[in-house]
Amino acid sequence: MANLKVEIAGIEFKNPVLPAAGPPVRDAKAIKDCEEGGAGGIVTKTISTKAAPVPRPNMAVLNRARIVQMYNTVKNGKEQTLVKTAYRMDQGFINTELWTELPLEQWIEKELPSLNDLTVPLIVSVGYTPDDMKKIIPLLKEFDIDAIEFSTHYIEPGIITDIIKTIKSIMDVPVFPKLSPHHTDLLVSQAKEAEKAGADAIVAINSFGPTLHFDIYTRKPYMGSEFGFGWMSGPPIKPLAVRAVFDIARNVNIPVIGVGGISTGKDAIEHIMAGATIVGVCTQAIIEGKKAFGRIAREISEELDKMGFSSLEEIRGLYIKEMGAGQKVRIEGGIARLVEDKCTGCKLCERVCQYEAITMVKKEGIRHLLPEINGEKCAACGLCVSICPTDALYLEF
Numbered sequence: 001m002a003n004l005k006v007e008i009a010g011i012e013f014k015n016p017v018l019p020a021a022g023p024p025v026r027d028a029k030a031i032k033d034c035e036e037g038g039a040g041g042i043v044t045k046t047i048s049t050k051a052a053p054v055p056r057p058n059m060a061v062l063n064r065a066r067i068v069q070m071y072n073t074v075k076n077g078k079e080q081t082l083v084k085t086a087y088r089m090d091q092g093f094i095n096t097e098l099w100t101e102l103p104l105e106q107w108i109e110k111e112l113p114s115l116n117d118l119t120v121p122l123i124v125s126v127g128y129t130p131d132d133m134k135k136i137i138p139l140l141k142e143f144d145i146d147a148i149e150f151s152t153h154y155i156e157p158g159i160i161t162d163i164i165k166t167i168k169s170i171m172d173v174p175v176f177p178k179l180s181p182h183h184t185d186l187l188v189s190q191a192k193e194a195e196k197a198g199a200d201a202i203v204a205i206n207s208f209g210p211t212l213h214f215d216i217y218t219r220k221p222y223m224g225s226e227f228g229f230g231w232m233s234g235p236p237i238k239p240l241a242v243r244a245v246f247d248i249a250r251n252v253n254i255p256v257i258g259v260g261g262i263s264t265g266k267d268a269i270e271h272i273m274a275g276a277t278i279v280g281v282c283t284q285a286i287i288e289g290k291k292a293f294g295r296i297a298r299e300i301s302e303e304l305d306k307m308g309f310s311s312l313e314e315i316r317g318l319y320i321k322e323m324g325a326g327q328k329v330r331i332e333g334g335i336a337r338l339v340e341d342k343c344t345g346c347k348l349c350e351r352v353c354q355y356e357a358i359t360m361v362k363k364e365g366i367r368h369l370l371p372e373i374n375g376e377k378c379a380a381c382g383l384c385v386s387i388c389p390t391d392a393l394y395l396e397f
C-alpha cells in the first residue's frame with residue numbers, strides 16, 4: 001500500500017483528502033462525520049463576524065437527470081419504475097451559500113469546543129476583511145487549531161497582505177489564503193503576494209462564477225439570489241483548478257492545497273501531479289456523503305500501487321517536472337489509428353469526427369463494423385481518441 005502520509009507547515013495528515021469549506025463541514029456534528037468518513041484533516045465552513053444571510057434556494061445540481069436515473073422493470077409480472085441514484089455527478093453544481101449561517105458566538109461557544117477530541121488536524125476557515133479578522137482571530141486563540149484558512153471570495157484583490165499580517169499579528173498559526181478564480185489571470189500574482197506576506201500554503205480554488213442557471217418553462221432561477229446568480233463547482237471546474245494549481249505551484253515555494261472538481265482518486269492524483277500537496281473535496285461529498293473522503297484516499301493509494309509509486313512525494317509536481325518547460329507545439333501531421341481488437345463498433349468516433357475522416361465498414365470475420373480512417377481527411381484533432389470508450393484509437397505522428 002502506498003504511503004499517504006503528508007505534511008504541510010509542520011501539520012501531519014494521515015492522508016491528503018480533506019473536506020473543502022462547505023455544507024459537509026457546516027457544524028461540529030457534520031465535521032465529526034467527515035472524520036469518520038476517512039478525511040485526513042478538517043477545514044470548517046467559513047466563519048465570519050456575522051451569520052450569512054443565505055438566500056433560499058441555494059444549492060442545485062446542474063443536471064438532475066444524470067444523478068437520478070429512472071428506469072422501468074418488470075417484477076412478478078408487474079411493471080415498476082425504479083430510481084437509481086448515481087453517487088458521481090458529471091455536470092456540476094451551483095450554489096449561493098455564502099459563508100456559515102451560524103453566528104460567530106455559536107462557533108466559539110458550541111461548535112469549536114465540541115471538536116476537542118478530533119483526531120485529525122483542524123483548519124478553521126474565516127472571512128473576510130482585516131477588521132473581521134481583528135474580531136474573529138482573538139476568539140480562536142483558546143482552541144487547539146492547526147491552521148487558519150481565509151477566503152478571498154468576497155473581497156477586492158489587493159488586501160491579501162493586510163489580512164495575512166493581521167492574522168499573524170494576533171495568533172502564531174500557519175495561514176492559508178484560499179484564492180477564487182474570479183480573475184484567473186490574477187491567481188499567480190495573488191499567490192506570490194501571499195507568499196511574500198508570510199502565507200504558509202495557498203488553497204486553490206474556490207467555486208467559479210458568478211454563473212446563471214434558470215428553468216426555461218417558468219423563467220425562475222434555481223438560486224434565490226437577486227438575479228439567480230450562483231457559483232459553480234464540481235467536475236466542470238476541475239481543468240480550471242488543475243491549471244491554477246500547476247501555475248501557482250511552479251511560481252511559489254510554499255505548498256498548494258488543490259481544490260476543484262475532485263470526485264475520484266485519479267482526480268486527486270491529477271491535482272497532486274500538477275503540484276498540490278493535499279486536496280480539498282466539497283461537491284462530491286455533498287452528493288455521495290462523507291464516506292467520499294475515505295474512498296478517494298483509498299483510490300489514491302490503489303492507483304499509486306498500480307502505477308508503481310510508493311508515496312505521494314514521488315508524484316507531487318511530476319507534471320511540473322515533465323511539462324513545466326512546455327512542449328513543442330505541433331501544427332502539422334498525424335493520423336488516428338485503430339487497435340482492431342479493442343473496438344466494439346459503437347460508431348461514436350464516426351459521429352463526432354468533424355472532418356468526415358471516419359467511415360464504419362464491414363470487415364471479414366468481424367461481427368460489428370470497424371472505423372476506417374481516411375488519412376487524407378484526418379486532421380489529427382484527437383477527438384475520436386478522447387471519446388473512444390475502449391481506448392481503441394490512438395494518434396500517430
Ligand SMILES: Cc1cc2nc3c(=O)[nH]c(=O)nc-3n(C[C@H](O)[C@H](O)[C@H](O)COP(=O)(O)O)c2cc1C
Nearest residue numbers: 020021022046095099151206233234260261282283
Ligand atoms: C454549497 C457550497 C458551499 C460552499 N461554501 C464555502 C465556504 O463557506 N467557504 C469557502 O471558502 N468555500 C466554499 N465553497 C467552495 C468549496 O470549498 C470549493 O472551493 C469549491 O466548491 C470547489 O471544490 P469542489 O468542486 O470539490 O466542490 C462552497 C462550495 C459549495 C458547493
